[in-house]
Amino acid sequence: MKLMFIIQGEGRGHMTQALALEQILENAGHEVGIMAIGTSKRRSIPSFFRNKTKASLKLVKSPNFYYDRNSKTINGWKTIVFNLIRIPLYLRELLTIHSIKNEYNPDVIINFYDVIGGFYFLLFRPQCKRICIAHQYLAEHESFPFAKGYFTQKLAFKINNQFTSFNTNKKLALSFRALKSHKRGLSIVPPLLRQEVLELAPKTGDFVLSYVVNKGYGEEIIRWHARNKKINLHCFWDNHEYPDGWSPHKNLHFHHLNDQKFLTLMESCAGYATTAGFESICEAMYLGKPVLMVPVKGQYEQACNAEDALLAQAGIKSRKFNIGLLLNYITKKHSPNEVFSEWLDGYEQRFVKEIEVLEPQIDESNRFRWFSLLPSISSK
Secondary structure, eight states: OEEEEEEOOSSSHHHHHHHHHHHHHHHTTOEEEEEEEEEBTTBOOOHHHHHHOOSEEEEEEOOOOOBOTTSOSBOHHHHHHHHHHTHHHHHHHHHHHHHHHHHHOOSEEEEESOHHHHHHHHHHOOSSEEEEEEGGGGGGSTTOOOOTTOHHHHHHHHHHHHHTTTTOSEEEEEOSSOOOOOSTTEEEEOOOOOHHHHTOOOOOOSOEEEEOSSHHHHHHHHHHHHTOTTSOEEEEEOOTTSOTTBOSSTTEEEEEOOHHHHHHHHHHOSEEEEOOOHHHHHHHHHTTOOEEEOOOTTOHHHHHHHHHHHHTTOEEEOSSOOHHHHHHHHHHOOOOOHHHHHHHTTHHHHHHHHHHSOOSSOOGGGSOOHHHHHHHHHHO
8 A cells, every 4th residue: 555644743752653653554565655744933853753764755834833932831822823824824735735645646644633634634535545643532532531620722622633633534542551442433552652662672770861842841951950960861852042962061961852862861761751742651651661741731632641641650740840759759669561561562463454444434423513522521
């Protein structure tokens, strides 16, 4: 089969998922020839992604979040207004994706949670298999732990799930835990871990590893470390105002996004502190690393990720990057999660089967209905 990917470029997770699935499908004899990646002025495509994929990369403008001045909190209203203004641009990008699709003529298009991809499925109805992959689709499962006290954000989260999965044949919901789906068109699957992660030999070093999406959290880590300079801490961020390897003071090192360096440090760190993105938490769980999760303020899906990861015994959560909480957790008790390892067993074959075997008809439950969202908000 020939496959085309559409990938949300906000953060690292969806890109590493795409790389992992590309490896799995190529090992099964399929071809991933095109990857269309949603971009913005605030984010650049990491070099590790460009270097790892064999597919041709096509960059398209896609809706993204608008942050406050400190680059820590998502501003919901400004995000909405900013993206509404850019609708004419996004419509042109849909035409670009359609042109790419017609030129490549894929048998399957897989959307990794990009809104542009969802609207492409809705408006152009490409005549090929259409699959959507993300942890967020686990929200359709009855056991999903919605974060409490965020009515408006919860509604926006559910609407965004619909926006990214219009007119799809199947949703693959990535999960920390082994769950069964009784909903047609929804499959619960293990995380997508790249072969490079699976080949690591974890050991426990004398430092803590951190990954922060926004530079505002990097400043928070600097303030914490100024009071705890004896702690050896390596942090990855997407902030090119400072050089790679920048050290504001002894034992604190900031790195630009570098896949190989990140995995090398993940392999030997004592613990991992991060915003509550799904993918890197899964990598830490696989390697038996305890995790401190700090959900990005205003990003409801990360609040849910943290709750879900707690159920999977990944580690602890906090509102701030207080690395001391993680150090205390490490010294008290943390053991590798054998249940998680069992859940991953044979996952490559599972993904190949899910993509190769697909019912041709569209599941009517995947069509967007505003009225279907409102009652469910108060029921969970």
